Amino acid sequence: xxxxxxxxxxxxxxxxxxxxxxxxxxxxxxxxxxxxxxxxxxxxxxxxxxxxxxxxxxxxxxxxxxxxxxxxxxxxxxxxxxxxxxxxxxxxxxxxxxxxxxxxxxxxxxxxxxxxxxxxxxxxxxxxxxxxxxxxxxxxxxxxxxxxxxxxxxxxxxxxxxxxxxxxxxxxxxxxxxxxxxxxxxxxxxxxxxxxxxxxxxxxxxxxxxxxxxxxxxxxxxxxxxxxxx
Amino acid sequence: xxxxxxxxxxxxxxxxxxxxxxxxxxxxxxxxxxxxxxxxxxxxxxxxxxxxxxxxxxxxxxxxxxxxxxxxxxxxxxxxxxxxxxxxxxxxxxxxxxxxxxxxxxxxxxxxxxxxxxxxxxxxxxxxxxxxxxxxxxxxxxxxxxxxxxxxxxxxxxxxxxxxxxxxxxxxxxxxxxxxxxxxxxxxxxxxxxxxxxxxxxxxxxxxxxxxxxxxxxxxxxxxxxxxxxxxxxxxxxxxxxxxxxxxxxxxxxxxxxxxxxxxxxxxxxxxxxxxxxxxxxxxxxxxxxxxxxxxxxxxxxxxxxxxxxxxxxxxxxxxxxxxxxxxxxxxxxxxxxxxxxxxxxxxxxxxxxxxxxxxx
Numbered sequence: 001x002x003x004x005x006x007x008x009x010x011x012x013x014x015x016x017x018x019x020x021x022x023x024x025x026x027x028x029x030x031x032x033x034x035x036x037x038x039x040x041x042x043x044x045x046x047x048x049x050x051x052x053x054x055x056x057x058x059x060x061x062x063x064x065x066x067x068x069x070x071x072x073x074x075x076x077x078x079x080x081x082x083x084x085x086x087x088x089x090x091x092x093x094x095x096x097x098x099x100x101x102x103x104x105x106x107x108x109x110x111x112x113x114x115x116x117x118x119x120x121x122x123x124x125x126x127x128x129x130x131x132x133x134x135x136x137x138x139x140x141x142x143x144x145x146x147x148x149x150x151x152x153x154x155x156x157x158x159x160x161x162x163x164x165x166x167x168x169x170x171x172x173x174x175x176x177x178x179x180x181x182x183x184x185x186x187x188x189x190x191x192x193x194x195x196x197x198x199x200x201x202x203x204x205x206x207x208x209x210x211x212x213x214x215x216x217x218x219x220x221x222x223x224x225x226x227x228x229x230x
Numbered sequence: 231x232x233x234x235x236x237x238x239x240x241x242x243x244x245x246x247x248x249x250x251x252x253x254x255x256x257x258x259x260x261x262x263x264x265x266x267x268x269x270x271x272x273x274x275x276x277x278x279x280x281x282x283x284x285x286x287x288x289x290x291x292x293x294x295x296x297x298x299x300x301x302x303x304x305x306x307x308x309x310x311x312x313x314x315x316x317x318x319x320x321x322x323x324x325x326x327x328x329x330x331x332x333x334x335x336x337x338x339x340x341x342x343x344x345x346x347x348x349x350x351x352x353x354x355x356x357x358x359x360x361x362x363x364x365x366x367x368x369x370x371x372x373x374x375x376x377x378x379x380x381x382x383x384x385x386x387x388x389x390x391x392x393x394x395x396x397x398x399x400x401x402x403x404x405x406x407x408x409x410x411x412x413x414x415x416x417x418x419x420x421x422x423x424x425x426x427x428x429x430x431x432x433x434x435x436x437x438x439x440x441x442x443x444x445x446x447x448x449x450x451x452x453x454x455x456x457x458x459x460x461x462x463x464x465x466x467x468x469x470x471x472x473x474x475x476x477x478x479x480x481x482x483x484x485x486x487x488x489x490x491x492x493x494x495x496x497x498x499x500x501x502x503x504x505x506x507x508x509x510x511x512x513x514x515x516x517x518x519x520x521x522x523x524x525x526x527x528x529x530x531x532x533x534x535x536x537x538x539x540x541x542x543x544x545x546x547x548x549x550x551x552x553x554x555x556x557x558x559x560x561x562x563x564x565x566x567x568x569x570x571x572x573x574x575x576x577x578x579x580x581x582x583x584x585x586x587x588x589x590x591x
Contacts, residue, residue, distance in 0.1 A: 129320060136283050136314025136390070137333040137380065140306055147332075151323055 007205025014206050021183075026210055029187040032100055033168040036107030040115045040163050043108070045156075048119025049145060053131070063120060069113025074106070078176030081106045085177065098179035103187065106173035111163035118159030122152040157226040161219050168215055188214070235294075236261040236420055237282060237388060242291035244277050244444075252277045252444045254291070259388060259422055264414060266435030267424040268455075270467065274444040275424035279392050282422055284309045295387075310337055313381035317393040319373040321365035326357060326376050329365050333384045351379040354413060371402035378410060382419070389414075391423040395430060407433060428469055432456065440464050457512065458587045465510050465589070471558035472511040475591070478504045486588060491554035495531045497586035506591040513560035515585035518549060520569055521576045529580035533557065537575045540566065551579060 178185035235258035535553030
């Protein structure tokens with residue numbers, strides 16, 4: 001119990017003293033996972049829309065793939081991305097392995113199926129006649145899509161939250177493709193793993209508390225957007 | 231047929247799941263006309279409306295607007311000349327005002343103009359006080375008014391309506407249909423309305439088309455369709471409940487003389503050949519008398535029989551009589567009580583020669 005108390009007190013100290021290293025790790029976590037979520041949204045929103053409304057033969061197969069992708073183990077993603085970005089790998093010349101960009105790529109691969117799958121399901125939950133009604137009022141294809149997104153904005157924000165949640169909390173991929181390099185690719189989760197392995201439980205607890213607080217604040221913001229006017 | 235057609239369906243064929251759901255050789259909608267398409271559920275009415283709305287390309291055939299093929303032209307431009315109202319209002323999760331303004335916004339209409347156009351329609355449909363309410367928080371009747379306003383504000387060339395009043399409770403429906411009828415008349419709006427409700431068709435159509443199993447069976451004035459069905463199927467759908475098999479025995483001076491069972495009956499009509507025919511009688515065109523109380527009236531036709539069953543339906547009572555063949559009569563509940571009719575009562579049914587429609591067998 002003492003360890004936990006000590007950890008919490010140290011966490012508060014670290015936060016309020018604005019410890020530069022902790023700040024750096026936190027900022028990087030937020031940047032990397034935020035960007036990965038944003039890119040996932042750019043990919044997942046259109047893809048989920050096409051999967052929800054498109055009429056092509058492989059649609060069901062693709063949906064099942066995406067749904068499987070929602071449970072993609074981060075270490076498997078980490079392995080795949082590592083193989084591609086390895087110095088001698090197919091994309092080795094880009095020299096991205098052990099950089100924040102590598103983590104963003106891996107986290108995007110983790111979050112994109114989550115956003116895609118939840119987008120498709122959110123849109124499929126709308127009344128199918130709504131599309132006809134919008135077009136019957138003279139909406140173009142783009143206007144129809146925009147209005148449908150607008151109608152599904154609550155579950156779509158839930159999709160964003162789920163996507164962000166899946167990457168801010170993952171450690172396997174970040175560790176493998178980022179290498180947990182101090183001041184370069186160390187994020188909150190990889191730092192927690194390191195401190196725990198060193199037996200520095202207090203710091204690990206402090207970092208965990210920050211991670212939880214961060215996840216909470218981001219979701220609090222998204223929830224307040226989602227529940228506005230409800 | 232005198233004014234040129236605004237919209238024409240030509241040889242339209244639509245199938246769904248390998249089954250043909252619409253087979254339309256020709257159907258015209260005149261500018262300013264109010265065409266009501268009636269038919270039972272699953273007859274292909276909604277499919278027809280989707281084709282008319284530019285939302286469902288038929289496998290073959292053409293939809294012509296002012297003689298231009300709609301489906302080979304700019305569909306979005308066409309859709310922006312029409313407006314669609316569905317059975318469920320399907321309002322968007324925004325204010326009533328914004329819902330009514332939605333179609334104008336799709337068309338890129340200026341903000342100032344939008345307010346000028348939307349507000350009068352909100353008033354005309356009695357929902358101005360709801361303008362700033364969220365659409366999800368209003369009643370079904372109010373929502374359907376908003377849905378109608380949303381379509382009418384677009385001043386469409388043709389307003390397309392799919393059972394727009396069916397989901398409403400009776401008093402709301404009656405009021406809204408009255409208001410809608412008035413708006414359509416005042417603004418000379420061209421409408422294509424599909425419904426299974428015969429009363430709506432009578433009230434809102436200047437022409438009525440009957441669609442059964444995807445095929446156009448009859449089109450004409452409400453009087454023609456409801457009183458002169460072309461065949462037994464249409465007769466059954468439009469509420470002609472009595473069909474009496476008869477033999478034409480003679481034709482003279484625009485009158486047709488027939489024998490049905492023990493009765494000699496007369497009808498007004500000319501182009502009837504001799505032989506087997508069916509007499510169509512609407513239940514509301516037959517008058518009922520208790521035996522011994524039949525007056526001398528202009529009704530030339532009389533048949534007597536025994537009441538089999540009386541079914542009370544609101545203010546009316548449906549009386550089934552056995553005259554050697556079944557005859558259904560609709561009388562008011564008060565006259566039913568006054569006459570003391572019940573199963574087993576001996577009655578006489580009379581009807582005018584002008585009330586009879588003859589279809590060949």
